[in-house]
Amino acid sequence: MAAQFGRRLRKGAATTAVAALAVAALSASQGPGAVGDDHGRQSAGVDLGLGADSPEGDGTATGNSRYFTDLPPLQSPNPAPTTGSDTPAATGAAEAGIPATVLAAYKQAEASLRESKPTCNLPWQLLAAIGKVESGQARGGRVDANGTTLSPILGPVLNGYGFANIKDTDNGAFDGDSRFDRAVGPMQFIPSTWEWAGRDGNGDGRKDPNNIFDAALAAGHYLCRFDHDMSVQAQMNAAILSYNKSTEYLNTVLSWLEYYRKGTHEVPDGTGTLPSHHSDEPATSTPTPTPPVQPSPPSGPRPGGGPTSPAPKPTPPATPTPPATPTPPATPTPTPTETVDHLTNMGAGKLTATAGDTFAQKIAVRTDDKAGKAMGKVRVRFTIVGDTDATFAGGESVATQVTNKLGIATAPALTAGEKTGDFTVRVTVVGRVMAGLDYTATVAARQADALARTTDTAPTCVAGGEFAGQVEVKATYKGAAADKVAATATLIKSATDTGENDKGPYFKDADGKPVRTLAALTTDADGLIKLPKLYADDTTGTFLLRITTTGGATLTVELTVTPAPATATPSASPTAS
Incomplete structure (x- = not known):
């Protein structure tokens, strides 16, 4: 072993x-x-x-x-x-x-x-x-x-x-x-x-x-x-x-x-070999042996009848030395962490970003003592708290930084996830029980400011039939393709009444039943949405399909339903004379 x-x-x-x-x-x-x-x-x-x-x-x-x-x-x-x-x-x-x-x-x-x-x-x-x-x-x-x-x-x-x-x-x-x-x-x-x-x-x-x-x-x-x-x-x-x-x-x-x-x-569990040497054990060494003290020869008559040595005079007892006054232990110098009294915000304002984007601002704090003096070499922890998938650079929800000579620690770049809403970034001092700082960050939904059809073909259909093509639109934001933007498509009653129509063209759900509102649409990586096939009931005329996105982009598409062609009635068979 x-x-x-x-x-x-x-x-x-x-x-x-x-x-x-x-x-x-x-x-x-x-x-x-x-x-x-x-x-x-x-x-x-x-x-x-x-x-x-x-x-x-x-x-x-x-x-x-x-x-x-x-x-x-x-x-x-x-x-x-x-x-x-x-x-x-x-x-x-x-x-x-x-x-x-x-x-x-x-x-x-x-x-x-x-x-x-x-x-x-x-x-x-x-x-x-x-x-x-x-x-x-x-x-x-x-x-x-x-x-x-x-x-x-x-x-x-x-x-x-x-x-x-x-x-x-x-x-x-x-x-x-x-x-x-x-x-x-x-x-x-x-x-x-x-x-x-x-x-x-x-x-x-x-x-x-x-x-x-x-x-x-x-x-x-x-x-x-x-x-x-x-x-x-x-x-x-x-x-x-x-x-x-x-x-x-x-x-x-x-x-x-x-x-x-x-x-x-x-x-099997419990049968593994166990190490025995720890990193804090001192290195072993063989001590140098101390030579034994040789005993003094006894006084008095020597073997063989030689002269005797005079008996030594008794040594008076030594005056006891008074005990030394114990030196009080030195007061340890407090570490920078132990002297921190509070955290100071270094200017971070409202933290907002669109889903998937990096927050423009970084959170920075300064560690101060009671007198307001900045303390360097203090470990500061930044923790993302709340129901969010936002992360710091590297994909972690916690980051630890050390304050510089000015006592300032800056969090890594904060990246918004796809979950929208507010969450908190909590800043604390590692190894110190004291009040921290909380920052509120907001993730806004992805948005588009314009919608356009990808073809110019007018959607038409005969009553009771199905439209030949599928409506496809592209969403953009500030001229660039807007991906992962939520959208809704509704067959409305009129340009002034955006309520859902109860007749005319319709989509089909998974069971084949008519539906006239699609509320769970999302643009793809190129900002495109291709709607499902449209069908027509027996009502003819012009109908409106309105598509809207987060951010306010709106597009209205005209749908035309024409009467079905008349079916020729076969003539009666001649009666035999």
């Missing part, structure tokens, strides 16, 4: 040196070529691929919490389990086994992302690699039939001692801690990230970070945000580093990804 492999690395200087070279070679062959410091963090001057707006500190899925550092065996996994052996082959087979329910969750998440975000190219083995490093595959698959862990999997308290300092954001709802946050579940999401990244992967109507189906799907969406493509190594590296910002973490995940790609097999 990896745990055994890790222990072997620590036995003896020679073994340690050989193993270190092997691990270095493995990481170098699979990692991004980044340089890390002695804590596994990224060294200065090396591009992590996170982008200029990448959040700092706890700006990751896990809050940079602890993870397992055990590496996979160096040989390819052997899909056939070998029992009763401690050979590397047996180790490889055990490590390649993934608990059945956990494996199903990874593969289901991959299938879901293949449909919702096909350009991400997310392999389920990447989720398996992260699940191995974060929780040892849900502690070896200790989950129930629905995929929920049998007991909570919690990371360490993120109180600033050895980890990020993330004050409580969920009132203890997920992690049971109302003072500080902790990473939760098999994929180790911190509550503030799960709040927006959580997904319902098993269709039970809940988003539970302790459920492997929910957590795996959430992890997939988290990795695929910002249009990351996992088939591009640099973008995959950036996505993994956004999960935990550590070069050592990246190399460890990539090692397991490569290992699982070579072959895995299913094992």
